[in-house]
Amino acid sequence: MATAASDPSAQGRADPGSAVRTIDPADEQAFLDAIETWVAREVVPSVKRYDHADEWPGPLVEQMAEMGLFGATISSEYGGLGLPATTYAKIVMAISSRWMAVTGIINSHLIMAAAIERFGTEDQKRKWLPKLASGELRGGLALTEPNAGTDLQAIRTVAAQQADGSYRLNGTKTWITNAIHGSCFALLAKTDPAADPRYRGISLFIVDKREGESGLSTGKKFDKLGYKSIDTAELILDDYLVPQDHLIGGVEGQGFFQATGGLELGRINVAARGAGVAEGTLKLAADYAQQRETMGKPIAQHQAIQLKLGEMATRARAAKLLTLDAAEAYDKGERCDMEAGMAKYFASEAAVKNSEEAMRVFGGYSYSKEYDVERFYRDSLFMCIAEGTNEMQRMIIAKQYLKANPA
Numbered sequence: 001m002a003t004a005a006s007d008p009s010a011q012g013r014a015d016p017g018s019a020v021r022t023i024d025p026a027d028e029q030a031f032l033d034a035i036e037t038w039v040a041r042e043v044v045p046s047v048k049r050y051d052h053a054d055e056w057p058g059p060l061v062e063q064m065a066e067m068g069l070f071g072a073t074i075s076s077e078y079g080g081l082g083l084p085a086t087t088y089a090k091i092v093m094a095i096s097s098r099w100m101a102v103t104g105i106i107n108s109h110l111i112m113a114a115a116i117e118r119f120g121t122e123d124q125k126r127k128w129l130p131k132l133a134s135g136e137l138r139g140g141l142a143l144t145e146p147n148a149g150t151d152l153q154a155i156r157t158v159a160a161q162q163a164d165g166s167y168r169l170n171g172t173k174t175w176i177t178n179a180i181h182g183s184c185f186a187l188l189a190k191t192d193p194a195a196d197p198r199y200r201g202i203s204l205f206i207v208d209k210r211e212g213e214s215g216l217s218t219g220k221k222f223d224k225l226g227y228k229s230i231d232t233a234e235l236i237l238d239d240y241l242v243p244q245d246h247l248i249g250g251v252e253g254q255g256f257f258q259a260t261g262g263l264e265l266g267r268i269n270v271a272a273r274g275a276g277v278a279e280g281t282l283k284l285a286a287d288y289a290q291q292r293e294t295m296g297k298p299i300a301q302h303q304a305i306q307l308k309l310g311e312m313a314t315r316a317r318a319a320k321l322l323t324l325d326a327a328e329a330y331d332k333g334e335r336c337d338m339e340a341g342m343a344k345y346f347a348s349e350a351a352v353k354n355s356e357e358a359m360r361v362f363g364g365y366s367y368s369k370e371y372d373v374e375r376f377y378r379d380s381l382f383m384c385i386a387e388g389t390n391e392m393q394r395m396i397i398a399k400q401y402l403k404a405n406p407a
């Protein structure tokens with residue numbers, strides 16, 4: 001998801017529908033055990049095939065729906081599992097330690113669901129959330145445009161209200177995860193292109209592919225470096241009509257706030273992916289280093305490799321702890337945008353660094369697609385871009401720190 005340089009939602013924890021969430025530790029462990037079993041039985045044997053063919057993992061998606069993952073963070077009153085952010089982060093870490101990309105299918109889906117649960121009308125919640133929770137509907141987030149990523153307020157998609165109250169949408173969204181296989185999207189558009197400040201003219205709509213017979217189409221699918229198998233494409237709106245009751249919250253001008261209001265959970269989520277990749281690459285490198293021998297001993301016994309493993313293990317642990325620290329604050333209902341930003345920044349950089357170090361531990365074999373390490377390396381860079389680039393992340397962390405710590 002994209003973020004803007006100045007974020008009016010960062011005034012405080014904006015979470016009208018939230019209650020403090022907890023889970024019995026035994027229930028959490030049972031759930032995590034089930035996830036580990038699924039990852040070992042279904043994901044590990046198939047990941048290389050899906051990734052190399054850039055093929056959408058349909059059977060895995062069905063299994064994720066059966067496990068309830070499409071409703072992981074949706075409240076139980078709307079058919080979800082209502083899991084705390086800490087449990088959700090642990091699930092994402094466990095899956096990402098073997099295949100990060102597949103978590104992309106549930107992540108932007110759950111951010112869309114969170115926008116509806118937090119900001120939607122009661123009718124919207126009852127209409128959309130149960131179907132999203134079951135996986136009958138699979139969602140995504142359509143914010144970015146060709147000219148507007150970090151600077152989200154520069155979007156050009158326009159939603160013009162018609163005499164009957166519906167909205168006519170025109171514009172192009174790009175880099176949209178789940179654009180091809182997803183069924184509905186939380187889509188950002190300008191209802192007042194002349195508004196000043198710009199964010200006051202931005203609204204968030206639910207766009208359902210099944211309802212519009214014409215006017216909404218999928219454009220170019222990106223052929224990506226990594227994050228394969230997950231469809232990332234353009235969405236093109238050409239005089240696309242959206243019913244009035246698809247305006248999230250029913251009031252215009254709230255969209256920028258609603259879209260960026262999920263940043264804390266979104267960043268915890270990307271942090272969990274980064275922590276998973278950092279852990280996964282550590283395990284790959286440590287296993288390999290104990291088996292590969294040079295000069296008559298396993299390379300794990302050479303100091304140069306030990307230095308790498310020591311740093312990798314420390315980074316993986318720090319990434320995990322920072323992620324859980326932010327998630328715990330989130331579950332307590334505390335403001336945690338700075339903590340979530342720190343976790344996202346650190347864990348995504350840890351993922352990149354650990355992947356690169358694992359490549360070095362594998363030597364020449366790292367360059368072969370027979371090994372998993374090259375996939376982690378290709379996938380890792382994405383997390384430095386998602387949910388606000390790491391350049392912006394550091395600037396926002398610094399501003400928040402300075403505000404809280406005046407000289």
Ligand SMILES: Cc1cc2nc3c(=O)[nH]c(=O)nc-3n(C[C@H](O)[C@H](O)[C@H](O)COP(=O)(O)OP(=O)(O)OC[C@H]3O[C@@H](n4cnc5c(N)ncnc54)[C@H](O)[C@@H]3O)c2cc1C
Pocket residue numbers: 001002003005108140141142143144147148149150151174175176177178224227232382385386387388389390391392
């Ligand atoms: C695989 C993938 C999946 C994605 N999925 C989605 C999705 O599902 N939905 C969606 O809406 N978007 C999605 N995105 C888009 C993503 O959110 C944007 O790419 C991201 O927000 C950055 O925007 P940009 O690419 O336009 O870069 P730009 O905004 O053009 O930034 C380019 C560079 O300039 C830096 N920069 C920009 N502004 C400033 C500033 N003010 N100060 C300092 N540095 C600055 C940035 O940090 C970056 O390094 C996805 C992207 C990728 C790669």
